[in-house]
Amino acid sequence: MTARISPFSKGALRFYLRPLTAPLLLGLFCFLVYNANLRQIGAGDTLPARYQPLILWHDGTLALDADARLVAHGHSMIAPGARPAYADGQVTYFEPTTYWIVRTRHNRLASLYPVVTPLLVAPLYVPAVIWLDAHGWEQPQVDRVAELMEKLSASLLASVACVLMFLVLRREGTRWSLPLAAAFAFGTNTWMISSQALWQHGTAELLLALALLLAVARASPARTALLGAVCVLVAANRPPDALLAGAFVLSAVWGSRRNALWLLAGAAVPLAALLYYNLHFIGHYAGGYALGKAPDEVFFRRDWSGLFGLLVSPTRGLLVFTPFLVFVPAGLMQRLRTPGTRGLAAALSLAAAAQLLIYSQTDWRAGVSWGPRYLTDLLPILVWMLAPAPLVLRPRARVLLVLAMAASVVVQFIGAFWYTTASDELIYAKNSASMRGAWDIHNVPFLTELSNPFVRGRLQCDAVASLDRVGRTVLQGAGEVPQLETGAVLEGWALACKNRPSELLALIDGVVVGSTTDFLPRTDVNAVTHTEAPSGWRVVANTLGVSTGEHVLQLAVRIGTRGDIRVVREQRVAVNAQETAALPQQAASAADLDALAERAASLLREHQSGEGFWLTSHTTGLRYEAPQREMNTYLTSMLVDLLTPVARRRSLEDVLERARRHLATQIEGDGLVRYHGLPNSPAIGTLGCVITPDADDTSLVWRIAGRGVVDPRRQSMLEQLARYRDARGLYRTWLAPREEYQCIDPGRDPDPADGTIQMHVYLMLRELDPPAARNLCGALRGSFGDEDIWVYYAKAPLVPYLRSAELRRLGCAVPLPAERLVLPVAGQEVWGEAVRLLVQTTASPRDADARQAIRGLLARLGGEDFAQLRRTPPLIYHNDLSASVKRFYWSEDFGYALWLRLYEASGVEAGGLHRPTS
Incomplete structure (x- = not known):
């Protein structure tokens, strides 16, 4: 006789928890590693997703009108073409322009990017919202909390994606499931892109890994309906991924026509929500992307060099940054030969090839980022295709695979702890439109960045600043609106990590009205903050380019060389007109x-x-x-x-x-x-x-x-x-x-x-x-x-x-x-x-x-x-x-x-x- 285990016994608990132990430990380990650098590595693309969850909880809306200054993060909202002629060389704008904010067809301000990611992480922001409710929705609290929550949320999404990939690979019962999941977690841009900031790619990887798990599992109405919902979210989160979502749908329907109804049932609610947001709020079926394209932007360049750039260029090549993926064809051949995976592998390989071709026709350098960012979404698909390869490779080839996986991890490790965007400056140097820098072998990011000092973690740093004087006005307390004009002296103090900041900037509507890298000792500040670092600053304001009237003056500090800014103080000021400041006003009779x-x-x-x-x-x-x-x-x-x-x-x-x-x-x-x-x-x-x-x-x-x-x-x-x-x-x-x-x-x-x-x-x-x-x-x-x-x-x-x-x-x-x-x-x-x-x-x-x-x-x-x-x-x-x-x-x-x-x-x-x- 076979003894039965009581569902309430300790043995039953161990029986049910055993399959979860490895995934949970992997997820926890990923989360810890992703946060070990104590840095947030993002760009303007990630700013809407950083702040929208806070705006949603605080204001109950996805519109940015009331919080545009927050999401602009000190950057100018005036497009270069709309700037005054005299601005060139005379007005310093905090670049780049806020390309991530668009004006909708209904004259609201909105994110250029889809809102799947902000909505997905919004529940994670609840503790931050409670804390801000208690301590005040003011700077520097808001910026500090938002930056911290962005990093934690992104690393959690990436960790969950890694766990899902492990579950997908473990279903095949090979001993390579954990090593391949680890390579996916630490040897690809899952580490340097998805886990470091709220790019769309992190959500895309999570959703595509979930789609893989549902697709390879035994079909059921519930799983098929969930797959339909996930496919809509994949396309809604990042429109080019609609090709991959379509491949999952095609494979499911090809396997059984009855799946079509369940797919539609699952897709109905997220599809309705997507159309409602795009049509009712944005005013265009394609969403914010339809409003953000420059009139002279060329998408299809008919330049096939981009295909090689995405794969083998020294600065953005997928096989340069993640060399173990060179074995994908070996694994894909096995997938295509296996009856159970043939249909899905064929559909996904065609979709991946189509997406690769599309990205090759864009500026495949993908802006300021690490490695082949555009191809991050494909990583779950590529690792799944690769999975059978170790089983059929010869021993020497298997050793090469392991070495390539180790090299890939080293590349990502360098990025996490040394990347400062200095390599991007080399790639875009001289002529930003030229691809020459991207092909220069001397500009390999994981080599050039190693020449920089180890980047100290900045998330644990408190950054504070005080504005003591604006022109003739010595600020005593809240509520004052001092007059500001060109030539007025601004004074105060600032600290970052209890040390002098790399730079302090005074910003109004994206115009740099003053900045300094020089700081003087302030004994009064040192006594209170228990530091010997110089903190006093003084700048002379230049309000050229700022309209007359009341504005918000922002003080921002840069923590570390080439680090992002953090807004630490805001003060309402009344900007005087240049002419009226210069000429005495005489009343006319x-x-x-x-x-x-x-x-x-x-x-x-x-x-x-x-x-x-x-x-x-x-x-x-x-x-x-x-x-x-x-x-x-x-x-x-x-x-x-x-x-x-x-x-x-x-x-x-x-x-x-x-x-x-x-x-x-x-x-x-x-x-x-x-x-x-x-x-x-x-x-x-x-x-x-x-x-x-x-x-x-x-x-x-x-x-x-x-x-x-x-x-x-x-x-x-x-x-x-x-x-x-x-x-x-x-x-x-x-x-x-x-x-x-x-x-x-x-x-x-x-x-x-x-x-x-x-x-x-x-x-x-x-x-x-x-x-x-x-x-x-x-x-x-x-x-x-x-x-x-x-x-x-x-x-x-x-x-x-x-x-x-x-x-x-x-x-x-x-x-x-x-x-x-x-x-x-x-x-x-x-x-x-x-x-x-x-x-x-x-x-x-x-x-x-x-x-x-x-x-x-x-x-x-x-x-x-x-x-x-x-x-x-x-x-x-x-x-x-x-x-x-x-x-x-x-x-x-x-x-x-x-x-x-x-x-x-x-x-x-x-x-x-x-x-x-x-």
């Missing part, structure tokens, strides 16, 4: 301002031609130098629009009537309008050319000077406009086929849909076709964050800012492009302030502070007979800057009109932009 208003109106009247138009100036650069003049319908339309609210008071009704009559004659028989007016205009050849009709001028002229719905040309015009819409429902610029273009130097997109043009079209459609206006409003709101709609106003935000405010008042709530207004072209700061104050006063007519600020601005602009205005008039638009020739358009008369609007706003009444009557 009411009589002086009234005289200037008369002068501005007189100049507008003088500058108008007999036909009724005003001339525009244009230059080839971003300085108002050697301007040329031209006639166009655009400026005349804008001036009529801007001056209408003040025309009666300034006796300009006849001036505007003459302008309207001129504009009315520019509408052609088909209802369209050209930028330079009629083809037979006397100005053609001297002040303009015969140019293709466009949506912008057509909309402006119809709204201001058209006959409305009774005009027989209306229907033809609307049909022509509707013919030139893009997939988003936005109206393109040029109303003719490309082959019929006249006098146009097209840019990268020969017929772009500009955002401000959409606003002008919307304003016209509100009167002539309200349903189309509502549709356009929805399309514009959904696309306002797209970079490609900033074509003609990327460096000229005045008109977009005014129009956005007008649309908001009319019920089409598009965002104010404030971020573009705060970093203008040199000399345009005053005009940015002018439109901001006009919009503010229009919205709040009784704002006495704003009206007082307007009076000061009027005095500055009007001084010495409008000398500043004539010297640097408003930049109102430019051509497509990707065209072969650049042109920038300026207008003194636009400045006089804006001055008059501000003058009226500073009085009893506040005007608004012209609202035509129906």
Whole structure:
């Protein structure tokens, strides 16, 4: 007879725990090794996943709007193309730009990357959230906790992936399961990528290892449904891995058609969640990736050298960093010969090959990281394919396999304890677009990094800093908002690991307003902190590139050479304008301002031609130098629009009537309008050319000077406009086929849909076709964050800012492009302030502070007979800057009109932009 073991006996407990002992010990050992370096090794890619779990628990949302400064981590959110011209060489931005943050189609800030990883680790953050609730959600606590939790979470995910791989390999009953699992854990980028920061790769490895475990186990409805859910999560977490997920699905369905229903059942919930997030929150079925691609980015390069780069290049080659994988073909042949694994092995090998080809067409160097980062997701698949190889290799080959596994572990060990990104600097040196550095044998990372000192662990370090003085203000306590201007002295102290930091930076919105590597002794600090390290610092602020107004000044310390920064202090400051800081403000009397208003109106009247138009100036650069003049319908339309609210008071009704009559004659028989007016205009050849009709001028002229719905040309015009819409429902610029273009130097997109043009079209459609206006409003709101709609106003935000405010008042709530207004072209700061104050006063007519600020601005602009205005008039638009020739358009008369609007706003009444009557 066979004795039965009671399920409650000690023997039964040992019986059930025995199979778990090895996996648990392996997982614990992996977790300890992964954290032994006491470092977090990530990049900008990992910052959203670091902070999103905290944001989710604290704010209950995945949106980053309220916490953008936290996720930006000191970096600039202004894209290089949107920075002011004067910034080059004069403004220091904390690079790189926050490429990991995108603006959704619904004008929210979101992570560029999928949110599977942040959601997966969110439960692990609960203790951190409880601790922050008790100690305060402020710096340096938040940054310290987030960095620590990112490392612990990443190492736990990687450890679980290793345990799952061990379980997969152990099912085959060979003695090689533990050595191969150890090689997977410590001899591949599972160590240096997945376990060191919250890259997507760690979650991908865990999910793919789980998919392997489910795929090789005996099929059951529950396992198949779980496999379906896992496959959706694999694709959702990292879209290129959809190829691998598809291979699992294909293999399961090929084995049994009945599996398809269970796969679908398991996939339903995660697939619905994915589509809801992508469509409802991001606004695109492809998620954040669809919004983060640069317009000029080339994906498929048709350069097959990338294939060899991924496999054998000295700096990123898979077989260089993980040489034991050279034996994968031997194991794969055995998988393909075995009936039980043949189908899965064939499907996965094809998917892996396809993914390898896709990555070879990208920049396969994969940024600042260790080894072949892009291929990290494939590691569970490759190790599973390799597993049968030791059983069929000859003894000498088996010895080579063991040596290769040991060498792979050494490579990862060097990375974990010596990597400082110095090797990446060599790879990208001189020309970041060139692949030459990646092929240089002298740049092998695990050799070049060994020349650096052993990197001391930084996670155990406390980093603290104090801000004692801002300019003339000595900070006494919370609540103070000191004034900050260029030349102001900032003083305080800082320590990292009870030692001097490598560097201290003072940051505002990603602009480095000051930095230092020099620290002085502070005996008062030493007495409190029990250290002899110098900690006192002093920097002189440079606020060039920072807009006026209230901002958050961040103090960040760099712990160790080339180490990441940690934000340790935040202080609200009021940044003074450069000009107002330099010049004393003198109040202008009411009589002086009234005289200037008369002068501005007189100049507008003088500058108008007999036909009724005003001339525009244009230059080839971003300085108002050697301007040329031209006639166009655009400026005349804008001036009529801007001056209408003040025309009666300034006796300009006849001036505007003459302008309207001129504009009315520019509408052609088909209802369209050209930028330079009629083809037979006397100005053609001297002040303009015969140019293709466009949506912008057509909309402006119809709204201001058209006959409305009774005009027989209306229907033809609307049909022509509707013919030139893009997939988003936005109206393109040029109303003719490309082959019929006249006098146009097209840019990268020969017929772009500009955002401000959409606003002008919307304003016209509100009167002539309200349903189309509502549709356009929805399309514009959904696309306002797209970079490609900033074509003609990327460096000229005045008109977009005014129009956005007008649309908001009319019920089409598009965002104010404030971020573009705060970093203008040199000399345009005053005009940015002018439109901001006009919009503010229009919205709040009784704002006495704003009206007082307007009076000061009027005095500055009007001084010495409008000398500043004539010297640097408003930049109102430019051509497509990707065209072969650049042109920038300026207008003194636009400045006089804006001055008059501000003058009226500073009085009893506040005007608004012209609202035509129906």
